[in-house]
Amino acid sequence: MRGRALSPALDAYDLSHGRCPADHQALSLKPFFDVIVVGAGHAGCEAAWAVARLGLSVGLCTLSRETVAHMPCNPAIGGTAKGHLVREIDALGGLMGQAIDATGIQFKVLNRSRGPAVWSPRAQADKKAYRNWMRTTLETQAGIEWVIGAAAAVLVEGGRVIGLRLEDGRVVRCRALVVTTGTFLNGLIHIGPEQRAAGRLDEPAVRELSASHQRFLDEPAG
Numbered sequence: 348m349r350g351r352a353l354s355p356a357l358d359a360y361d362l363s364h365g366r367c368p369a370d371h372q373a374l375s376l377k378p379f380f381d382v383i384v385v386g387a388g389h390a391g392c393e394a395a396w397a398v399a400r401l402g403l404s405v406g407l408c409t410l411s412r413e414t415v416a417h418m419p420c421n422p423a424i425g426g427t428a429k430g431h432l433v434r435e436i437d438a439l440g441g442l443m444g445q446a447i448d449a450t451g452i453q454f455k456v457l458n459r460s461r462g463p464a465v466w467s468p469r470a471q472a473d474k475k476a477y478r479n480w481m482r483t484t485l486e487t488q489a490g491i492e493w494v495i496g497a498a499a500a501v502l503v504e505g506g507r508v509i510g511l512r513l514e515d516g517r518v519v520r521c522r523a524l525v526v527t528t529g530t531f532l533n534g535l536i537h538i539g540p541e542q543r544a545a546g547r548l549d550e551p552a553v554r555e556l557s558a559s560h561q562r563f564l565d566e567p568a569g
């Protein structure tokens with residue numbers, strides 16, 4: 348989504364209204380970035396890295412620095428389809444291939460008993476080492492800053508994205524926004540007859556951003 352720069356309308360937002368979890372204090376929140384990336388999963392880390400390497404400033408919005416590049420359960424990189432994807436990202440100068448080379452504990456080519464069309468490289472990672480490697484690499488790249496918090500709403504003016512509001516009320520402005528929030532928006536867990544709102548294990552449900560997307564989609568175009 349492309350956005351127009353700075354809008355006076357945003358000055359009306361209360362920039363100081365933040366509930367600050369521990370890691371907020373250590374990390375200043377810049378009020379403007381060229382690009383904001385929401386979600387520091389696989390896609391978000393690559394997006395932030397690519398933007399920073401273009402020489403632009405990027406705010407990488409994540410619920411916590413502890414969950415950067417966190418893998419859901421089986422900590423595998425690759426497999427059928429994804430193995431090709433990771434190699435393409437690698438060829439473009441991305442991070443996943445480097446990260447798994449540095450932190451992999453088992454490397455295998457799957458489907459060797461079948462034809463070459465379905466061979467697929469797959470590596471198992473040390474889950475903790477993988478996310479630490481990714482976080483450290485992003486932190487040493489000039490231009491990337493953390494925006495710690497849950498994204499709540501994409502701010503749009505005149506049909507263009509101008510910024511992001513976090514659930515704690517803070518507002519960050521940007522020229523462009525990349526949303527890579529994975530598969531857990533408006534997440535619902537089913538355990539037997541019980542249903543409850545939840546994100547990935549140990550992560551809260553993300554409700555407000557889903558509602559913001561819905562409002563954006565409901566708006567008539569033009």
Ligand SMILES: Cc1cc2nc3c(=O)[nH]c(=O)nc-3n(C[C@H](O)[C@H](O)[C@H](O)COP(=O)(O)OP(=O)(O)OC[C@H]3O[C@@H](n4cnc5c(N)ncnc54)[C@H](O)[C@@H]3O)c2cc1C
Pocket residue numbers: 385386387388389390391408409410414415416417418419420421422423424425426429496497498499527528529530531532550553556
């Ligand atoms: C149970 C399960 C098992 C899987 N097993 C495998 C496997 O073995 N091998 C494999 O290759 N793939 C596996 N996958 C798929 C793989 O995890 C996904 O394809 C991959 O994580 C998608 O990357 P992503 O960056 O799009 O999303 P994610 O990795 O999910 O990252 C999205 C990030 O956005 C953050 N986020 C969400 N909402 C907000 C918000 N409002 N504000 C700020 N941050 C936000 C989340 O906290 C998360 O960190 C599995 C998926 C699941 C659900």
